[in-house]
Amino acid sequence: MKLIKALLATSVLVLAGSGAAYAQNYPERPVTLVVPFAPGGAVDMVGRFIADRLSAIWGQTIVVENIPGAGTLLATGQVSSASPDGYTLLINSATVTMRAAIQETPLVDPAEDLTHIGRIGATPLLLATSPSLGVSNYDEFAALAKERELKYATVGVGSLNQFASEILRSAADLQMTPVHYNGGSPAMTDVIGGHADLFYGSITQVIPHVREGLMTGIVVSSAERSDILPELPSVGELGLDDAVIENWWGLFGPKGMDEAIVDQINADLNTVLQTPEMAEFLQSDGARPLWGTPEEFTEQVKSEYATWRRVANEQGIRPE
Amino acid sequence: MDFVANLTLGLQTAMTLENLIYAGVGCLLGTLIGVLPGLGPLTTISMLLPFTFGLSPIGALIMLAGIYYGAAYGGSTTAILVNLPGEASSVVTTIDGHQMAKQGRAGAALAAAAIGSFVAGSLGVLVLAVFSGPIAQVAFSFGPAEYFALMFMGLIGAVSLTSGPLLKSLCMIVVGLLIGLVGMDVSSGVVRFSFGSIALWEGVDFIVISIGIFAFAEIVSTLERQKTGEAQVAPIASIMPTRQDIKRMTPAILRGSTLGSFLGILPGAGVSLASFFAYSLEKKTSKYRHELGKGAIEGVAGPESANNAAAQTSFIPTLTLGIPGSATMALMLGAMVIHNIQPGPSVVTRNPDLFWGLIVSMWIGNLFLVILNLPLIGMWVRLLRIPYSMLFPAILMFCCIGVYASSYSVLDVFMVAGLGAAGYVLAKLDCEPAPLLLGFILGPMVEEYFRRALVLSDGDFSVFVSRPISAALLAVSIAMLVFAALPKLRKARQTAFAED
Numbered sequence: 001m002k003l004i005k006a007l008l009a010t011s012v013l014v015l016a017g018s019g020a021a022y023a024q025n026y027p028e029r030p031v032t033l034v035v036p037f038a039p040g041g042a043v044d045m046v047g048r049f050i051a052d053r054l055s056a057i058w059g060q061t062i063v064v065e066n067i068p069g070a071g072t073l074l075a076t077g078q079v080s081s082a083s084p085d086g087y088t089l090l091i092n093s094a095t096v097t098m099r100a101a102i103q104e105t106p107l108v109d110p111a112e113d114l115t116h117i118g119r120i121g122a123t124p125l126l127l128a129t130s131p132s133l134g135v136s137n138y139d140e141f142a143a144l145a146k147e148r149e150l151k152y153a154t155v156g157v158g159s160l161n162q163f164a165s166e167i168l169r170s171a172a173d174l175q176m177t178p179v180h181y182n183g184g185s186p187a188m189t190d191v192i193g194g195h196a197d198l199f200y201g202s203i204t205q206v207i208p209h210v211r212e213g214l215m216t217g218i219v220v221s222s223a224e225r226s227d228i229l230p231e232l233p234s235v236g237e238l239g240l241d242d243a244v245i246e247n248w249w250g251l252f253g254p255k256g257m258d259e260a261i262v263d264q265i266n267a268d269l270n271t272v273l274q275t276p277e278m279a280e281f282l283q284s285d286g287a288r289p290l291w292g293t294p295e296e297f298t299e300q301v302k303s304e305y306a307t308w309r310r311v312a313n314e315q316g317i318r319p320e
Numbered sequence: 321m322d323f324v325a326n327l328t329l330g331l332q333t334a335m336t337l338e339n340l341i342y343a344g345v346g347c348l349l350g351t352l353i354g355v356l357p358g359l360g361p362l363t364t365i366s367m368l369l370p371f372t373f374g375l376s377p378i379g380a381l382i383m384l385a386g387i388y389y390g391a392a393y394g395g396s397t398t399a400i401l402v403n404l405p406g407e408a409s410s411v412v413t414t415i416d417g418h419q420m421a422k423q424g425r426a427g428a429a430l431a432a433a434a435i436g437s438f439v440a441g442s443l444g445v446l447v448l449a450v451f452s453g454p455i456a457q458v459a460f461s462f463g464p465a466e467y468f469a470l471m472f473m474g475l476i477g478a479v480s481l482t483s484g485p486l487l488k489s490l491c492m493i494v495v496g497l498l499i500g501l502v503g504m505d506v507s508s509g510v511v512r513f514s515f516g517s518i519a520l521w522e523g524v525d526f527i528v529i530s531i532g533i534f535a536f537a538e539i540v541s542t543l544e545r546q547k548t549g550e551a552q553v554a555p556i557a558s559i560m561p562t563r564q565d566i567k568r569m570t571p572a573i574l575r576g577s578t579l580g581s582f583l584g585i586l587p588g589a590g591v592s593l594a595s596f597f598a599y600s601l602e603k604k605t606s607k608y609r610h611e612l613g614k615g616a617i618e619g620v621a622g623p624e625s626a627n628n629a630a631a632q633t634s635f636i637p638t639l640t641l642g643i644p645g646s647a648t649m650a651l652m653l654g655a656m657v658i659h660n661i662q663p664g665p666s667v668v669t670r671n672p673d674l675f676w677g678l679i680v681s682m683w684i685g686n687l688f689l690v691i692l693n694l695p696l697i698g699m700w701v702r703l704l705r706i707p708y709s710m711l712f713p714a715i716l717m718f719c720c721i722g723v724y725a726s727s728y729s730v731l732d733v734f735m736v737a738g739l740g741a742a743g744y745v746l747a748k749l750d751c752e753p754a755p756l757l758l759g760f761i762l763g764p765m766v767e768e769y770f771r772r773a774l775v776l777s778d779g780d781f782s783v784f785v786s787r788p789i790s791a792a793l794l795a796v797s798i799a800m801l802v803f804a805a806l807p808k809l810r811k812a813r814q815t816a817f818a819e820d
Contacts (some may be wrong), residue, residue: 068522069518069519069521069522070504070518070521070522071504071521073518073521074518074519074521074522077518102509107518151775151776156504156506156509157508157509158509177775179772179775179776180506180507180508180509180772181506181772182506182768190463190464193462193463194463195463195464195776196776318509319504319508319509319510319511320508320509320510
């Protein structure tokens with residue numbers, strides 16, 4: 001029985017000849033989308049939204065499976081070793097390039113061990129300070145951070161917050177050192193209470209506290225100003241080009257996926273991304289859709305991963 | 321009145337149809353498992369925890385409250401009908417409760433337990449509402465140094481959860497602490513004790529510890545103790561208390577509730593001691609004190625009310641100081657941490673809807689108990705008669721499904737089995753598992769806050785004594801340790817636990 005199946009599978013592959021013909025049948029059965037975070041977070045919500053839209057296009061169920069743990073590396077590792085048949089996909093964020101960059105030999109190499117299917121969206125970070133610091137804009141903040149060392153709160157070694165803070169520190173020649181927390185909420189609580197000085201985190205996470213006046217918004221991490229916080233300057237317009245950083249989400253698969261399937265998923269993903277509902281959905285998160293070819297995505301992952309490895313080496317960001 | 325607004329917020333949160341259903345389901349499930357002989361509230365709650373994980377935080381807490389009451393009531397039921405106390409606090413209930421059952425008045429005893437709990441719970445909610453205001457005010461002055469001191473005090477307080485020797489309690493705390501260290505350290509990013517397994521990077525799941533050490537070990541020990549294979553159940557005539565019963569139990573309920581409310585606020589052993597103290601109080605003050613021990617309704621109503629009032633008000637030290645009043649509350653604390661409620665004074669201000677929703681839902685859980693479970697008592701009694709040989713394998717299987725479903729990790733199921741064996745050995749050695757659980761929950765927090773406080777103070781250790789709140793809390797912890805070690809006081813502690 002097994003032999004017959006194997007023979008059948010081989011003959012289908014042979015008959016398919018070109019990948020394009022093979023992809024026409026994709027997907028023939030339910031697809032699993034792995035989310036490397038617990039249900040309820042931003043990545044989970046984006047993942048479920050995408051899964052819903054893609055399954056409508058494909059006429060197939062997409063099962064969303066949450067595998068949280070080890071700073072997304074648990075899920076990423078599992079997907080990278082799954083069969084590259086297009087039935088196991090992964091949504092991950094920029095974090096995947098960072099958590100791997102701080103390890104001497106990464107468990108999963110985000111550039112080499114995964115197929116990069118397509119980008120989904122991107123969102124800038126917002127730097128906010130404790131009111132006890134007494135600064136109200138970027139110039140005052142920078143002046144203070146040159147005068148004495150400030151403590152920035154992060155959600156862990158090798159997190160987005162730490163990399164964002166470190167590249168700003170070196171670009172603007174500031175003095176800052178990290179204090180690690182178990183999550184964004186306790187980190188911000190300590191900044192609000194004046195125990196830590198600042199938090200540089202995802203704009204959605206920080207903005208409610210800034211609006212309530214519990215924290216002071218200083219600068220956003222993108223090249224241009226953010227639509228939802230037009231009153232704050234961006235690091236790009238301050239001339240700190242090396243400090244520009246954005247969090248992004250993208251769709252991955254195991255290494256060695258059939259090119260035709262990748263192109264098909266990429267095309268369908270881009271169709272979803274260009275719908276007004278998608279833009280609206282991401283906007284509520286301070287984000288915008290970001291589409292492109294698989295090649296562009298591969299380029300981005302490679303170059304960012306290389307950058308973070310360099311930064312991690314220079315700044316000594318590693319588990320110790 | 322501020323607390324009226326707070327209670328309204330809580331009611332709005334808890335009173336949606338969805339949440340009421342969670343409360344009802346939790347209550348039924350809790351009783352269903354809790355009523356099985358040999359399974360105390362602790363075991364029941366740890367078994368049912370995975371069921372709440374898929375829900376929203378508020379839904380989960382409300383269901384948890386229902387489970388808590390269901391389990392406690394199930395425990396009282398076995399205490400009264402089978403003379404099998406599920407946890408320390410219901411030991412007292414067996415004294416008069418089982419006597420009443422033998423006289424054919426089990427129904428009245430059960431009614432007294434449920435109604436007493438409800439009155440006590442209502443009083444407890446009021447006490448909570450009054451005390452939470454002042455606590456919330458100190459919240460923002462709590463930084464890492466203060467939290468360190470607070471959690472440290474909680475760890476020391478864990479000693480008071482047991483009646484055994486101090487050394488054993490301390491050892492158990494350390495074991496829990498070590499298990500808590502497994503996984504990635506927040507401050508350095510270093511992975512500890514993972515033995516090369518990525519699945520251990522996030523540490524050992526709380527649910528694995530609680531099911532392994534509590535549920536599995538308890539089931540195995542029960543099988544060993546009870547060789548007969550079936551419980552001896554006293555018959556029930558009528559569930560309705562007579563007018564005479566009501567008249568007699570009312571003052572006992574009021575005394576028990578008042579006493580329990582105050583004991584619950586005390587950080588430490590308040591809840592475990594409440595029922596003992598209430599029984600002693602009945603012995604001294606009741607008009608019918610000569611009947612106590614021979615099946616007096618006061619002997620059930622007083623301790624049960626005190627226990628419940630104390631459980632309710634012990635949310636103050638549990639949630640704001642991280643010091644649970646009993647092993648069961650330690651378990652509830654762990655479950656709340658999973659649902660993102662960080663113990664500390666800011667819990668009241670940070671998630672007011674969660675906090676007040678929880679408080680009110682505890683009360684609603686209790687109400688459900690009265691209206692749902694009293695009429696169903698006949699069904700629960702039938703459950704008592706299921707032979708162990710069928711019951712326990714089924715329970716073990718459901719535990720494994722629960723563990724697997726909460727993390728999708730096969731390793732967790734194996735760990736539960738291993739911990740179950742370890743828990744059995746610990747029970748044989750008379751090492752009580754509650755301090756282990758607390759070491760597991762609080763230990764990693766102590767470390768995290770300790771290191772964070774030092775990073776923020778640039779490595780200056782004096783930060784722990786130069787900040788007044790931190791210094792005071794550390795002084796209290798040292799005093800607690802000294803008291804626990806003094807032979808005379810230790811004796812008093814053991815007597816309090818052994819009294820009957």
